[in-house]
Amino acid sequence: MITETLTEQKVAFRPIAENEPDWLYDLRSRAWDYFQEAEMPSQVEHLWKYTKPKWFMPKEIEKKMSVLPVASEIKDEEIAPLKPEFAAFGCNHGDRITYTQLSEELKSSGIVFEDIQKAITNHPDLVQKYLGRLIGYDFGKFEALNMALFNSGMFLYLPPNIELEKPIYMHRHPDDKYNIPRLLVVVGDNSKATIIDDYAGKANDRPYNANCAVEIFGGQNSQIRFVSPQNLYKESRSYVTQRAQIDQHGRMFSIFVSLGSDVSKFNLGTILNGQGAYSQMLGILFGDEKQHFDHHTMHHHKAGESFSNIDFKVVLKDKALSAYTGLIKIDEKTLNCEAFQENRNLLLNKGARAESIPELEILNDQVRCSHGATVGPIDPEMVFYLKSRGYSTDEAVRTIVAGFIEPLLTAVPEDLRQMMQNMVQFKLNNGTGE
Amino acid sequence: MSDKKTVFSFSDIHVEVGGNEVVKGVSLDIKEGEIHAIMGPNGSGKSSLANALAGHPSYEITGGKAMIYGKDLLEMDATERALAGLFLAFQYPLAIPGVTVANFLRAAVKAKHGGDEEALRSFRKNLKEKFKLLEVDTSFATRYVNDGFSGGEKKRLEILQMAMLDPKIGILDETDSGLDIDALKVVSKGINSVATGKNGLLLVTHYQRILNYIKPDKVHVMMNGKFVREGGPELALELEEKGYDWIKAENQQAVEV
Numbered sequence: 001m002i003t004e005t006l007t008e009q010k011v012a013f014r015p016i017a018e019n020e021p022d023w024l025y026d027l028r029s030r031a032w033d034y035f036q037e038a039e040m041p042s043q044v045e046h047l048w049k050y051t052k053p054k055w056f057m058p059k060e061i062e063k064k065m066s067v068l069p070v071a072s073e074i075k076d077e078e079i080a081p082l083k084p085e086f087a088a089f090g091c092n093h094g095d096r097i098t099y100t101q102l103s104e105e106l107k108s109s110g111i112v113f114e115d116i117q118k119a120i121t122n123h124p125d126l127v128q129k130y131l132g133r134l135i136g137y138d139f140g141k142f143e144a145l146n147m148a149l150f151n152s153g154m155f156l157y158l159p160p161n162i163e164l165e166k167p168i169y170m171h172r173h174p175d176d177k178y179n180i181p182r183l184l185v186v187v188g189d190n191s192k193a194t195i196i197d198d199y200a201g202k203a204n205d206r207p208y209n210a211n212c213a214v215e216i217f218g219g220q221n222s223q224i225r226f227v228s229p230q231n232l233y234k235e236s237r238s239y240v241t242q243r244a245q246i247d248q249h250g251r252m253f254s255i256f257v258s259l260g261s262d263v264s265k266f267n268l269g270t271i272l273n274g275q276g277a278y279s280q281m282l283g284i285l286f287g288d289e290k291q292h293f294d295h296h297t298m299h300h301h302k303a304g305e306s307f308s309n310i311d312f313k314v315v316l317k318d319k320a321l322s323a324y325t326g327l328i329k330i331d332e333k334t335l336n337c338e339a340f341q342e343n344r345n346l347l348l349n350k351g352a353r354a355e356s357i358p359e360l361e362i363l364n365d366q367v368r369c370s371h372g373a374t375v376g377p378i379d380p381e382m383v384f385y386l387k388s389r390g391y392s393t394d395e396a397v398r399t400i401v402a403g404f405i406e407p408l409l410t411a412v413p414e415d416l417r418q419m420m421q422n423m424v425q426f427k428l429n430n431g432t433g434e
Numbered sequence: 435m436s437d438k439k440t441v442f443s444f445s446d447i448h449v450e451v452g453g454n455e456v457v458k459g460v461s462l463d464i465k466e467g468e469i470h471a472i473m474g475p476n477g478s479g480k481s482s483l484a485n486a487l488a489g490h491p492s493y494e495i496t497g498g499k500a501m502i503y504g505k506d507l508l509e510m511d512a513t514e515r516a517l518a519g520l521f522l523a524f525q526y527p528l529a530i531p532g533v534t535v536a537n538f539l540r541a542a543v544k545a546k547h548g549g550d551e552e553a554l555r556s557f558r559k560n561l562k563e564k565f566k567l568l569e570v571d572t573s574f575a576t577r578y579v580n581d582g583f584s585g586g587e588k589k590r591l592e593i594l595q596m597a598m599l600d601p602k603i604g605i606l607d608e609t610d611s612g613l614d615i616d617a618l619k620v621v622s623k624g625i626n627s628v629a630t631g632k633n634g635l636l637l638v639t640h641y642q643r644i645l646n647y648i649k650p651d652k653v654h655v656m657m658n659g660k661f662v663r664e665g666g667p668e669l670a671l672e673l674e675e676k677g678y679d680w681i682k683a684e685n686q687q688a689v690e691v
C-alpha cells in the first residue's frame with residue numbers, strides 16, 4: 001500500500017507558498033515529522049474502538065506535498081452580491097482559494113475574513129498568535145497531517161467590542177480529492193458573533209475524504225454562537241477536530257447537526273479557560289443506511305465558576321451506527337463548576353446500533369455535575385397510539401422522532417431554530433422516501 | 435324489529451396475546467346510535483378485546499369476523515381502522531413527549547380529512563369548542579401529549595380527542611376509572627356529544643356509576659374471555675349490588691349440567 005510505504009520513507013518537506021514565513025514552515029515541518037513518526041492510533045484506545053484509523057489515511061499523499069492553493073473557479077464578477085441576511089459570507093470548494101464578502105458596515109470595523117493562506121501573508125502576526133494553539137502539531141496523527149499540509153480554509157478575526165447582529169455564513173465544500181481544510185476563528189473581548197459553518201458536500205457527487213481542523217478563540221465577555229451543520233456527501237469520509245477556548249465570562253453556544261457522510265469522526269471540545277466561562281453544546285445526529293458516526297465531545301473546565309452543558313440526541317435507522325464518548329474534565333483547583341451531559345439515542349429498527357460512553361475526570365469535589373445516557377428502540381406502544389389516531393406508520397415514527405428532538409430545538413435560539421428544523425425535517429422526510 | 439343499520443359488529447372473535455388465548459369467541463352487534471357496555475372482572479379480557487379490535491399488533495385475532503359499516507375490519511391495519519371510523523380511548527393513555535396536543539390532533543384531523551381544506555381551516559375553532567366542552571384549560575393545547583398529565587386529565591384528553599375525530603364507533607376502555615365525581619359528569623357530557631345519531635359506542639367499565647350519565651342499550655358481562663350474560667341497564671345495577679359471583683356460579687352450573 002502506498003500509504004504504508006509512505007509513513008516509513010521520509011519525504012522531503014516543501015513550503016506551501018514561496019513567501020511562507022519561517023515560523024509556519026517550521027511548524028508545518030515539525031507536524032510533518034510528527035505525522036510520519038506517530039503510530040496509527042490503536043483501536044484498543046477507547047476513542048478508536050469503533051472506527052478504523054486507516055479509513056482516514058490519504059492515498060498518494062506525495063501529491064499534496066507541494067500543492068499550492070488553486071484559484072477559485074468563480075470569477076469576481078460572477079459572485080452574487082452578499083445576501084442581506086448575512087454580515088459576511090465565505091465560500092470554499094475543495095483546495096481552492098476561499099472567496100469572502102463583507103457587508104459595507106463591516107469593511108471599516110477591522111474585521112479580517114479571508115482565505116487562510118492569504119491571511120498568512122496579509123496578517124502574519126495575528127495568524128501566528130493563534131494558529132495551532134488549540135490543535136497543535138502534536139495533537140494526534142491526523143491533526144499533525146492537517147497542520148503539515150492544510151491548503152484551504154478561512155481565517156476570521158473579529159476585533160474587540162464588535163457586536164454582529166447578523167450571522168457570518170461559511171460555505172465549505174470538500175471535493176473529490178483528499179481535502180485538508182483548516183478554520184481559524186478569533187472573536188475579541190466583548191465581541192459577539194454568530195457563525196454558521198455549513199460543512200456540506202453537494203458540490204459534486206464523487207467520494208472524497210476530508211481532514212478538517214477548527215480552532216475557535218473567544219475573548220473575555222465574548223459571545224459566540226457556532227452552528228455547524230454537517231451534511232457531507234453520503235459516500236464521503238470525514239475526520240474533524242474542533243477546539244474552542246473561552247476566556248473569562250465568555251459564552252460559547254455551539255450546535256452541531258450530523259446528517260451526512262459515510263464515515264465521520266468528530267472530536268468536538270470546548271475549553272473553559274477563564275473564570276465564569278460558559279459553554280452550551282447541542283447536538284443532533286440522524287443516521288440511516290450504513291452511516292457510521294463516531295463523536296467525541298469534551299468540556300474541559302480550566303477555570304472556576306465555569307459552566308458547561310451538552311445535550312446530544314441521536315436517531316438511527318437501517319444499519320446506521322453511532323458511537324459517542326463524552327468527556328467532562330474538571331481540574332483540581334477549579335472550584336464551583338457546573339457540568340452537565342446528556343446523550344439519548346433512539347433506534348428506529350433492529351439493525352441500528354448506538355454506543356454511549358460518558359467519561360468523567362473530576363479532580364475536586366466542589367462541583368455540580370450530572371450525566372446521563374440512554375439507548376432504546378422506538379416504543380411500539382407509542383407507534384400504536386398514533387396509528388390508532390389515523391397516523392400512518394411513517395407519520396407515527398416521524399412524529400415520535402420529531403418529539404424526541406423537540407426539547408433540543410426549543411433550546412436553540414429562536415432566530416436559528418427554523419434553519420435547524422428545516423435541516424432535520426429534510427432528513428426525516430428523505431429518510432422515509434417522501 | 436328496528437330497521438337501523440349496523441355500525442359495528444363482530445362475531446366469534448378469538449384473541450391471543452403472549453401465546454395465550456384471552457378472548458374466546460365473543461360476538462356483538464351495535465346499531466346506529468346504540469351504546470353497549472361491557473363489564474367484567476379484572477383480567478377477563480376486556481382490554482385485550484378492545485386493543486385487538488383497534489389493531490394492536492401484540493393482540494392477535496386468531497378467529498372470527500369484525501365489520502365496520504359493512505367493511506371487513508380484520509383486513510385493515512390500525513391506521514386504516516382509525517380512518518374507517520374506529521376510535522379507542524385507552525385504559526392507560528401513553529405519553530408522546532415533545533409532541534403538543536394541538537399538533538398531535540391537527541395531524542390526526544388531517545389524516546382523517548385528507549385534503550379537505552375546510553376541516554383544517556375550522557380546526558382551531560373546533561379545538562377551542564372541544565376544550566370548552568370538556569372543561570380543559572387551553573394551556574393543554576401546547577403541552578406534550580399526556581406528558582405529566584394526571585390520570586384524570588389523560589382520560590379527559592382521550593375523550594377530547596374522540597370528540598375532535600367524531601368516530602363512527604368509539605371503544606372506551608375504562609374511561610371512567612380514575613375520574614372524580616365532577617370530572618365524570620363532564621367526561622360523560624363529552625361522550626354523549628359523540629353518541630348521536632349514526633355513531634355507536636362500546637363502553638368498558640367496572641362501575642354502573644357512569645351508566646347514570648350514559649344510558650346503555652345493552653350490557654354484556656365478560657368472564658374468562660367470553661360474554662356470559664347480556665341484559666339491559668338494570669343488569670349493571672344488579673352487578674353493582676351482587677358482584678360477579680352469582681353469574682360465575684350460574685355459569686358453573688350450566689357447564690356442569
Ligand SMILES: Nc1ncnc2c1ncn2[C@@H]1O[C@H](COP(=O)(O)OP(=O)(O)OP(=O)(O)O)[C@@H](O)[C@H]1O
Pocket residue numbers: 451452456474475476477478479480481482483492525
Ligand atoms: N400484552 C400482554 N402480554 C401478556 N399478557 C397479557 C397482555 N395483555 C393482557 N394480557 C393478559 O390477558 C388477560 C386479559 O387481560 P386484559 O387486560 O384484557 O383484562 P381486562 O379485562 O381488561 O382487565 P382489567 O379490568 O383489570 O382492565 C390477563 O390475564 C392479562 O394478564
Ligand SMILES: [Mg+2]
Pocket residue numbers: 480481482525607608
Ligand atoms: Mg382492562
